Amino acid sequence: MTRHPVAPDPVRPVAHHIHAPLHQVTFALRPARGHMVVLLGGSSAVTMGGEPASRAIPGLAWLPAGNGGRLVFAPGSVGWLLELPGPRLARAVPPGLDEAMRGLLGKALFLPLDNPALRDELQTGMRAMRDELATAGPGFDAACDCRLGLMLLSLWRLALAHRAVGGGxxxxxxxxxxxxxxxxxxxxxxxxxxxxxxxxxxxxxxxxxxxxxxxxxxxxxxxxxxxxxxxxxxxxxxxxxxxxxxxxxxxxxxxxxxxxxxxxxxxxxxxxxxxxxxxxxxxxxxxxx
Structure with missing residues (x-):
């Protein structure tokens, strides 16, 4: 099953709850948007930039804007996919982290998500983003920016911890x-x-x-x-x-x-x-x- 959602508002995020109990689910990645993936169960893989090789997503992934690609969730997968337009992403970056985030978000990240508290925190943030976007109540744009900022901060911290082991x-x-x-x-x-x-x-x-x-x-x-x-x-x-x-x-x-x-x-x-x-x-x- 491949999903090609209706063209979204160019400046509004889109949150997808992934629940694929029986069938493989494939998303076409929009070149103009960054994508955050939180995988809670099952498995998924991404192909970017027209490259034939796919890469497995271990838990948390950031897929930068670029030449598009596809994201495949295997049967039994559970998680979240958040599409983020560049202007909204820039607006939500936590103050003082502009330069650090700019470098981080310019490349693909594939990070393990072993901490149960962090998994719960990201899932809560994704669910809250989806609900805010669905209801569009008063101040929902500001609420989305705040929640997105916290999730970006979590991504940055996890990337730093991961680099402390790897890097080079x-x-x-x-x-x-x-x-x-x-x-x-x-x-x-x-x-x-x-x-x-x-x-x-x-x-x-x-x-x-x-x-x-x-x-x-x-x-x-x-x-x-x-x-x-x-x-x-x-x-x-x-x-x-x-x-x-x-x-x-x-x-x-x-x-x-x-x-x-x-x-x-x-x-x-x-x-x-x-x-x-x-x-x-x-x-x-x-x-x-």
Missing amino acids: ETSGLSDRFVLLAQQNARSHWSVAEYCGALGVDRDRLGRVVHRATGLSPRAYLHGELHRQACDLLLGTGLQVRQVAYRLGFSDPAYFNRFFTRMEGTPPSRFRRNAARARSATDGSFAAWP
């Missing part, structure tokens, strides 16, 4: 690549230029980046540029051509084609859809960035 040179190289990508995405560096800056060959960088993010270096760079484009389209009043120039595109038409390929809709329509969705949800948010 490979983790350091992937971290440096992610940081360089954030700094130079708008300069449109080639993969060869990143290799030169990091002092590694193309094959080594490809292996390390794929192991850390689930994507090739090129796919990761496209995902970072797309994320920054979404932030500018939804968070500023810049015209589409100005967004293109701000992101280093010399030809706005090429930017339109790039964004449409990544998002599935042209940038102007993406912005209109987001504005309509915010206005329909709560008129007081219509003028928010």
